Amino acid sequence: MSLLVTGSIGIDTVETPYGVSENCLGGSAVYFSMAASFFSPVRLVGVIGSDCPFNLTEVFAGRDIDLTGLETRALSKTFRWKGLYHGTMNEAITDKVELNVLSEAPPTVPESFRNSRFVFLANTAPDLQHKLLDQIEPGAFVAADTMNCWIHGHLDELKSLLKRIDCLIINKDEARELAADRNLISAAEKVLTMGPGTVIIKKGQSGSITVDSGGERFILPAFPTLEVKDPTGAGDSFAGALMGYLAQAGRTDFGALKTAVAYGTVAASFTISEFSLEGLTSIDRANIDNRFEMLRKLTQF
């Protein structure tokens, strides 16, 4: 089924103990689309400036990623992010951020994309997420991400967004802030009462927790990787494979969600093993399925 993502397309500079990657392609919509495309066609909605050095048509060559929703604004500059990771690399330290085109009006969802049945709203201001969602026909399965600055500064808009979406995918610190609860299980249950039928909490190296309003729960460790070179994009790759699998399966029952979370976990493990998109561009669906089976074997008893 049709899968739409709206999110950032960025020029990233990332420094980790393994090295520096300067001015490489990044952004939530890019990682998401790359990971999702192993499972399902993807419709990308995003905006870049005229300075963007990347040709996304070439970047995504051979993948079923529809760029009809990619807007290039001649007078704007592309989003830029510079981040550092230290030690166990559990958290990015933002060294520099230039929102540029992301601080302008959101992109338009093309007419041909409005009937999408699966939608992912990557992290951005909640009022922009509302405006993007307004352009989608009702009835889609909508998942969204958010971050601490919106929880602090735009809680009302965020809370009204939560009533409109089916699934919130956030990291553990965001869940704790949003629910005002340090225990992740009770935090997840509190977020459920705010609207979404499913809440997925990403715990980085410690895996994820998925809860739904029917009382189901699923706890999955991260896939163990010997080498983590660059965690950038792990969360968006996770969401991409997760939503890609759901769109492929055309189901959102809890059994499908568990499989989707496992695929998300696997995609994230490939992303972090190399800088930028290299971890995803160097593999195929068979690699993903192999690691999915390994993850099953590692966790079943």
Add this chain to the structure above:
Amino acid sequence: MSLLVTGSIGIDTVETPYGVSENCLGGSAVYFSMAASFFSPVRLVGVIGSDCPFNLTEVFAGRDIDLTGLETRALSKTFRWKGLYHGTMNEAITDKVELNVLSEAPPTVPESFRNSRFVFLANTAPDLQHKLLDQIEPGAFVAADTMNCWIHGHLDELKSLLKRIDCLIINKDEARELAADRNLISAAEKVLTMGPGTVIIKKGQSGSITVDSGGERFILPAFPTLEVKDPTGAGDSFAGALMGYLAQAGRTDFGALKTAVAYGTVAASFTISEFSLEGLTSIDRANIDNRFEMLRKLTQF
């Protein structure tokens, strides 16, 4: 099959955000024995002073825990520990410790215990662990715990101990120190090369990693508990149920180890839900088996 534990019996004072528990019964051998007794008879080897206010025969009433190896030294004082837990309670802060009788000669393993087939050497100085192990007939499945101070100060004795044991059960920071490797998977593999056929790394709220020298791996999340009141004894309860299950099953193949780790995870989740031993004394084997099945359901996909 016969299961022997040697470890501490202590008078604990514990302060957590949920309250204070003063001068309560604690110690590695006590938590271990209590958890193991749900699965298998236990032989306890430990030593207390004449000031010990607890009657262990009464404490363990109704459980198959043989106290032939409990030594009371008239002129000595019992081990005391005062610990604090803050925030997410991932780590105990030792406020005060009086080794007392633990700084003396180790207890003697009674003649009738020497044929034990499963042995757990709780955390203590590696040379004491050697002396205790010297008293056991060869051929037992031996698991041990250790801690950072022995890794720093007594590495040679610890390394020679590792060559004599089958399974090391340690927490993640200890594993990283021992292997000089921040990645837990490669740290575990490095510890395998030091001797034990199995290494189990406890990650607190993030579960555990089990690896063996045959290349098998098992990753299990912690059981999600809504309320953590007192983490004291979690690791020893984990080891107790784990070794208790192995002794009950009379097997140590990787399949049995996975089940054992899951039972250990469940026992630890009961321990931390109440102060001191209350979490274990208020349940029976059926509660453990129910939660074991819940853990399976939570983690399978």
